């Protein structure tokens with residue numbers, strides 16, 4: 001792996017270091033390089049290295065890249081994980097018997113489980129609320145525990161979810177022998193704070209803790225790391241970019257990075273300033289928003305692309321996409337799968353998505369599927385629809401895998417025969433049946449209903465399902481329909497093509513909120529809804545809220561490698577272009 005001089009310098013620093021890294025500067029490379037170096041140092045000792053990242057996707061990315069640098073047996077010496085899994089595996093799981101209610105063990109409560117749904121429904125019912133939608137479930141899944149044990153979260157400030165409801169919910173969670181992500185952190189904090197032997201064990205075990213995306217750290221995470229640092233045997237590499245801190249609603253506070261760095265006397269004189277992602281004109285726009293010293297410079301393969309970012313104002317974002325953005329992609333030979341439309345809020349992407357789909361443009365997003373992903377029949381149905389949309393022999397493997405997992409999650413039985421010659425024959429029968437139903441039915445819902453019935457028959461004949469299990473898929477389809485109704489999705493609007501796109505989003509135009517685009521990159525990006533009142537939102541009044549909106553816009557700008565389009569909505573004459581587009585306070589296109 002080739003590193004630049006500044007990447008190498010950061011990776012070789014043996015002191016506590018807070019490394020500020022500009023967008024596209026290869027933070028992941030530095031972390032992988034550091035990790036492989038320090039694993040080498042601890043290889044012949046009982047010690048280990050933890051690498052804490054923000055998402056599971058980042059965990060997989062770092063794991064995959066590290067494979068090229070390690071030796072057999074090294075896996076005992078490193079753990080790449082999120083802060084939640086770090087706390088779960090090293091603190092909460094081994095010591096949970098010390099916590100009231102968890103003497104006999106626990107199960108982790110994940111937001112896509114049936115238990116979660118039941119507990120939220122039961123809690124809300126107790127407070128007189130019966131009809132729940134996705135947002136209600138989201139609010140419970142975003143609850144956090146503050147360092148004083150109180151409930152915190154955006155829903156609490158809005159008043160939709162009260163501290164009493166949060167308390168009741170957590171009581172139910174504990175009584176069911178479950179623990180949610182918020183409490184994994186809180187109990188781990190308590191265990192480290194109150195039990196010096198546990199703190200000494202963690203400090204002795206971890207020679208290094210590397211933390212990625214440190215700008216998005218929360219108060220409880222900082223307190224946990226502070227305790228470990230104070231125990232004195234662990235060194236830290238913290239990598240982040242204060243200008244990309246956009247998760248304030250989830251408790252992230254960019255100022256905490258400095259607080260923690262000071263507490264541990266970390267060096268903060270090193271920076272990554274070379275941006276490998278964006279062209280020079282895009283970097284110039286980003287530098288207008290947040291000038292850095294030294295400035296961020298374009299150093300990657302697109303650095304010499306000369307296309308200037310463009311601003312278009314129209315009463316219809318759809319028209320700009322169709323008349324301007326898509327032809328521009330074609331003119332520059334950028335596949336639509338390598339392009340994204342970003343917006344400050346995901347809900348404005350829904351109507352756009354619908355119109356694009358009607359117009360025949362393959363899109364993926366916005367946001368999640370309109371039904372819960374854990375519905376038993378959903379993954380198999382999606383894979384099969386994906387195959388029908390694009391006959392690709394490699395997708396057969398994905399269908400086999402999803403058939404294997406569908407049978408396992410529906411029945412609890414493992415059928416390795418799925419992967420045999422006979423299994424492949426069953427897959428072909430399913431595909432043949434799916435295709436003939438596709439020719440018969442217009443929308444996805446009718447297709448799902450018939451496919452659930454016919455697939456069950458085929459799988460019973462193949463011996464994968466018992467006759468008594470013939471209704472399992474049908475029941476899952478009913479659950480998917482109920483999810484969609486609860487989310488006010490018009491069932492007639494869901495197309496078989498949509499199901500396929502959920503399975504293989506690679507070749508579709510991506511529609512995403514700016515938040516969800518964090519950490520990703522695209523050859524072309526259009527950012528829509530760039531009006532004052534939408535970004536910053538009219539409810540954002542404090543300097544802190546406005547700055548977070550500016551950082552969100554900065555994240556959007558720096559996702560584009562070569563082509564960037566700003567779109568404002570001219571239908572409402574009161575809301576002119578956002579201040580972030582103007583000369584005095586932004587990129588200066590208007």
Ligand SMILES: Nc1ncnc2c1ncn2[C@@H]1O[C@H](COP(=O)(O)OP(=O)(O)OP(=O)(O)O)[C@@H](O)[C@H]1O
Nearest residue numbers: 002003004023024025026027028029276277519520
């Ligand atoms: N030394 C290098 N040589 C060549 N390419 C590099 C180098 N370092 C990073 N890159 C490339 O630069 C791109 C951006 O890297 P990466 O995604 O790690 O950036 P990042 O710092 O996480 O950005 P952001 O914070 O904006 O998400 C990747 O495509 C990566 O392969």
